[in-house]
Amino acid sequence: MAAAAGDTDGHRFALESATRSKSPRLNEPQRTVILPRQELLKGCLDPQGMEALLVQADSVLRTWQPSWSAFVSAPLREQALHRFATLTDLHWHADGGHPGAERQRLCCSRCEDHHHPTPSQAAPIHGLLLHGNFLFDSPSPTDLRQALEAIDTRPEQLGDLWIRGDRGAQALCTPELAVNLDGRSSKVREVEITCEAVAVTQLQPPAHRLTRRLNSVEASCRIDAIASAGFGLSRAKVVNQIKQGHLRLNWEPVRQTSRELVVGDRLQLQGRGTLKVLALEMTKRQRWRVEMLRH
Numbered sequence: 001m002a003a004a005a006g007d008t009d010g011h012r013f014a015l016e017s018a019t020r021s022k023s024p025r026l027n028e029p030q031r032t033v034i035l036p037r038q039e040l041l042k043g044c045l046d047p048q049g050m051e052a053l054l055v056q057a058d059s060v061l062r063t064w065q066p067s068w069s070a071f072v073s074a075p076l077r078e079q080a081l082h083r084f085a086t087l088t089d090l091h092w093h094a095d096g097g098h099p100g101a102e103r104q105r106l107c108c109s110r111c112e113d114h115h116h117p118t119p120s121q122a123a124p125i126h127g128l129l130l131h132g133n134f135l136f137d138s139p140s141p142t143d144l145r146q147a148l149e150a151i152d153t154r155p156e157q158l159g160d161l162w163i164r165g166d167r168g169a170q171a172l173c174t175p176e177l178a179v180n181l182d183g184r185s186s187k188v189r190e191v192e193i194t195c196e197a198v199a200v201t202q203l204q205p206p207a208h209r210l211t212r213r214l215n216s217v218e219a220s221c222r223i224d225a226i227a228s229a230g231f232g233l234s235r236a237k238v239v240n241q242i243k244q245g246h247l248r249l250n251w252e253p254v255r256q257t258s259r260e261l262v263v264g265d266r267l268q269l270q271g272r273g274t275l276k277v278l279a280l281e282m283t284k285r286q287r288w289r290v291e292m293l294r295h
Contacts, residue, residue, distance in 0.1 A: 035061075040083050046076045053080050057090055057108050066109035068123055070156035070174070074102045075251045081106075095123035096159055097172040098205035100295075102268075103159045125159065126178035127203045128171040132193035135166045139188045140245065141270070144169050147186040147193060153177060162206055162271075168193060170203045209273045211295040218288050221280055223249065224257040227267055230275040230292045246270040 037054055044050045049072055060067050072080070077094055084092050091111050096104035105123045130144055141161045148158065148171075159172035173181075178197035185194050216229035227238045227247060239257050241247045247254060248268040249261075261267075267275040279291035 035087070045079055046073065049073070049076045050080060053084075053106065053108075056106075057084070057087075060108045060110060061089065064110050066107055069106040069108070070154075071096075071103045071105055071159045072156070073251070074104075077104055077106065095125070097123065097125040097127075097200055098160070098203075099208040100206070100273075101160050101172070103172075105159075122200075124175050125172050125200055126175045127198040127200045128173050128178055128181060129196040129198055129203075130161075130169040130171065130193050131196065132168045132188065132191050133166070134168065134188075134191055137189060137191055138166065139163065139169070139191070141169070142245070143188045144171075144193070147188045148181070148195075151184055151186045152180065160205070164204065170205070172200065172203070206271065209295055211293060213278075214292045214294055216290050216292070217283065218290055221260045221262070221288055221290075222257065223247075223254065223259040223261055223267070226261050226277065226290055226292070227269065227275065229290065230267070230294055231269055231272045233272075241269060 035054060035057060040054060041047055041050055053069060053072070053076075056067050056069055059065075081092055081094065084090060089111055091109050093107040093109075094104045095107070096102065105125065107123065130148075132139075141163065144161055144163075145153075145155070145158060149155065153173075157174045157177040161169055161171040163169045181195040182197035183195065185192055187193065214230055216226075218225045218229060224235050224238045224242065227233070227241075228235045231238070233241070238247070242254060242257055245253050245255075246269060249259065250266055251268065261277050261280075263277055263280055265277045269275070274295055276293045277290065278293055279289075281289045281291075283289055
C-alpha cells in the first residue's frame with residue numbers, strides 16, 4: 001500500500017492554525033485551511049474514493065460539523081486513515097456496524113470541537129435481512145450485492161453482507177437504503193429475494209475472532225499451503241475456496257493456487273477471518289518456517 005511520507009518537519013502536513021476555538025463564532029475571523037490534495041491522492045489505490053473523503057474533510061474544516069462518509073472498502077479505509085493521520089486539524093473514526101467489519105463508514109470532525117464519536121455514538125447504520133430459498137442454489141455475497149444493485153442500490157450504500165445458511169443473508173447499510181429497500185424484491189438467478197429493514201441489534205454478524213499467532217513449517221510459500229495451515233483447512237478445500245472466489249489476497253480476488261506469498265501479505269477468507277504473513281524463514285532442510293497472525 002502506498003503511504004504518505006512522514007518526518008516531523010518536511011512531510012508532516014500540519015494545517016496552520018491561527019486560533020483554536022472549539023467552534024466558529026459570529027464576526028470572528030476564520031483561518032483558511034488548505035488540504036495537501038496532491039500529496040494525499042498521489043499513488044492512491046482508489047482515487048475516486050479518496051477524492052470523496054477529501055471533499056468530506058473540506059466540508060468539516062469549513063463548517064465545523066462532524067460528517068460521516070458512505071461505506072468504504074477496507075483498502076481505502078486503511079490507506080485513508082494512514083494518510084489523514086498526518087493532518088493535525090482533523091480527527092477520523094471508523095465504524096462498520098459490528099466488530100471486525102470490513103466495509104466501514106468514516107466520521108471526520110475537527111480536533112478542536114471535542115465532539116469525537118464515542119462507542120455510544122455509533123455510525124448511522126441500519127440492518128437488512130435478505131429472505132430467499134437457496135436450498136438448491138447457494139449464492140455468494142457478490143451475487144446478492146448484484147441483486148441489490150439491480151434495484152437501485154449504490155455500492156457505497158452497502159456495508160458488510162454475509163450468508164445465513166440456505167434461507168438468505170444479512171447486511172449492513174445506510175438508513176436511507178434500508179428505507180428504500182424495505183419490502184422490495186429482486187432475483188439471484190431464479191431465486192427471488194425479499195428485503196426487510198431491521199435494527200442492527202437484530203442481526204447475527206459473523207463471530208469476531210480473537211487474534212492468534214501461528215507457526216507452521218511448509219514445503220513452499222504457495223498460497224494454498226500457507227492458507228491451509230493458517231485457516232485450518234485441507235489443501236483441497238483451500239483450492240476449492242480459491243476457485244469459488246472466496247479467498248482474497250490483500251483484498252483482491254486470487255485465482256492461482258501456485259501464487260507465492262511474501263512477508264506482509266494478507267489473506268481474507270469468507271467466514272474464516274484474516275491471515276497475515278509475519279515471517280518466512282528457510283530451514284536447514286530447505287523448507288519454510290512460516291509465522292502468521294490470524295484474526
